[in-house]
Amino acid sequence: MSEVPHSNAAQQQRRQQQQWLATLASGARTQQRLAALAVCASGALLIVQAGAIAWLIQSIVVEQLNWVQVIRGFWVLAVVLLLRSLLGGLAQTAAGKVADTAKLALREQVYRRLMARGPLWLRRQRSGELGELLLSHGDAIEGYYAGFQPVRVEVVVVPLLIAAAVAYVDWVVALIFIFTAPLVPFFMMLVGWGAEAAGRAQLGELARMSGHFADRIKGLGLLRLYGRGEAELEGVAAAADGVRERTMKVLRIAFLSSTVLEFFASVSVAMVALYLGLSYLGLMSLHAVVPTLGTGMFCLLLAPEFYAPLRRLAAHYHDRANALAAAAEVERLLADDQDATAATTVAAPLVAPEPAQLHAPLVSVQAATLRPQGAAHDVVRGFSLEIGDGQRLALVGPSGSGKSTLLEALAGWLPPREGRIVVRDGVRIGYAGQRPYLFHGSIADNLRLADPAVSAVRLQAVAEVAQVMRFAQHLPLGLDTVIGERGFGLSGGEARRIGLARLLLLEPDLFLLDEPTAFLDPQTEADLLQALAAHTRGRTVLMATHSEVAMRWADQVIELQASVQQAQGGNA
Known part of the structure; x- marks a missing residue:
């Protein structure tokens, strides 16, 4: 039967x-x-x-x-x-x-x-x-x-x-x-x-x-x-x-x-x-x-x-x-589409927009518990944070404290296991990770992913802000130099700067930056932070970093501890 x-x-x-x-x-x-x-x-x-x-x-x-x-x-x-x-x-x-x-x-x-x-x-x-x-x-x-x-x-x-x-x-x-x-x-x-x-x-x-x-x-x-x-x-x-x-x-x-x-x-x-x-x-x-x-x-x-x-x-x-x-x-x-719709419905309450309100925070993290993809235990527990307009925040903490995990959650890549992340209605969030994916092609082609219609003048200006031109000007064809898949032929710091320039072209309301100044010499780091401050004026930046210079650059430092994940704010 x-x-x-x-x-x-x-x-x-x-x-x-x-x-x-x-x-x-x-x-x-x-x-x-x-x-x-x-x-x-x-x-x-x-x-x-x-x-x-x-x-x-x-x-x-x-x-x-x-x-x-x-x-x-x-x-x-x-x-x-x-x-x-x-x-x-x-x-x-x-x-x-x-x-x-x-x-x-x-x-x-x-x-x-x-x-x-x-x-x-x-x-x-x-x-x-x-x-x-x-x-x-x-x-x-x-x-x-x-x-x-x-x-x-x-x-x-x-x-x-x-x-x-x-x-x-x-x-x-x-x-x-x-x-x-x-x-x-x-x-x-x-x-x-x-x-x-x-x-x-x-x-x-x-x-x-x-x-x-x-x-x-x-x-x-x-x-x-x-x-x-x-x-x-x-x-x-x-x-x-x-x-x-x-x-x-x-x-x-x-x-x-x-x-x-x-x-x-x-x-x-x-x-x-x-x-x-x-x-x-x-x-x-x-x-x-x-x-x-x-x-x-x-x-x-x-x-x-x-x-x-x-x-x-x-x-x-x-x-x-x-x-x-x-x-x-x-x-x-x-x-099938029904499963995809169901999955979206389940995930929706985890990152939910709210109607714009007077003085409402840009992003609100409410008692969030986070676990990285494939990990066996949580790295962030009961974390709360409010991010306002125009702030420059430095997210610091020892390796393994959950800085990258928190940025991925704010970018919408990782739903919280507990708690909520509430994004104000209409807010655009951009994320530049430690290992940005670069396609086989020229540096300019990789930058144009954010804005295919970008003019050559603006492309050059953004590359200057992200300090891409500092190394690109020494390459045979400058920004038209072809690189391999996943940035083959570039150092880790150079790949991160290309990822940062690509994000600057997108012009989000909230910049999420994961160690953008890593592997940089002191002068390049100082120039990058100075140019970044001018370019992102009026927008919000949350930067995960180990750099003392970047912490002093920020308006506020958010500290994550490996044992107790709790936001601690204070002017640097």
Whole structure:
């Protein structure tokens, strides 16, 4: 009894996945209709082509007509072949545009949903596995739109047209077509269930291997430093073997599907040939008059074409299975929108905006208890703080006291385990951490992430404030110098200054700065603090620091102790 609800749930899930796949191509409805129309028109012309060939054979072989009398048949055949070639190219082009539209829509949806999950969720994921959602999963659905969907329309329309045309000249052959055709989709359906499961496992294995490999590439320097290169190479090889095994299983099922279809199609064509042969030999008589040679050739030419759309459907059936598997993988890794909405609803009371009130604090931390991502214990307990407009605050304390954790919580990256963080309505918060993420590209490109339309003059000015020009002017191309991913080629202090400059371009109401003056010489630190004071005048700055100079720069010092986390204010 329990298997019935499970089966219904699986069917409902499959329908939802198919509906989701249909929505991806909603922006290319015209191209979809054009591809379907071209395929059906080409199938209709196939009947004309078979009729022209059969007429030519009957006229030349049986009726002994000369070339002049049959020339019009050759002209018809040439025109039909040309039209079918043009229609085939049109169908492929239109289907390719549909596939491109669907792939773009998939990547846009995945990207938006990844962004909606927020930094806290993203930090728990493997970037390589998420990257597969935008790459191989997009490629997995390409065959569904470019191959399976046009053939699905063809398999409904073209065989019916062929059966009707054949029934007009010989009803026995039409009956053979009609009674043998259902065997093919029945066995394809049985094989397709296994193909979908195998495709889902193969995509999952591919995503895991990609995540494993991407993570190892990122930590390659560290692996070499500790002599773990050979061991990790074995791990990559093992992951690749898993993908190979899954892929071979998918191919075995695909070959099985093609074999089943070819078997039934061949048997059906042989039945038609056997019937016609026995009729011509006089061993079978189901008609008052024996069919002519032209009639027999017409039926024999259309017999394999009747099953050709089914053959193509079988060839592309694994594309449907791969597309459904990709939909399931996207759903598995990102969860559905309801889960995301629920997660947002739960997290909302932790960082909640309040209506603007006269003299209300910019941010209010109320008895917050914080625990870093992946930590076993809390580092901040019962912490309370009010941050007002235009303040310069220095957050100090020994390493491990929770300075970075508190900044991440204020930035919205880490919800409090207890207590609340209340942000005044309309306040923009910007955060520059100790390890800002820098993309492969120029320094200027990394700065423009905050404001793509920023002018060159303002970009230069902000780089001067953050002391980026102090080292960039010595680089070969200045701000146009290309740096590696995660700031490869820069020191830790230089990377932090780029992150600070990027934040200055954003111009938030509250600057959260995590050790911005670390690794700087005294003169550079003094210049940075002086320029930062001028640039952020009227805005609020909360800076985690160990520097005595930065503490004197601040209006107020907030001290975190490793044992008792309690705000202690006082003018420096």
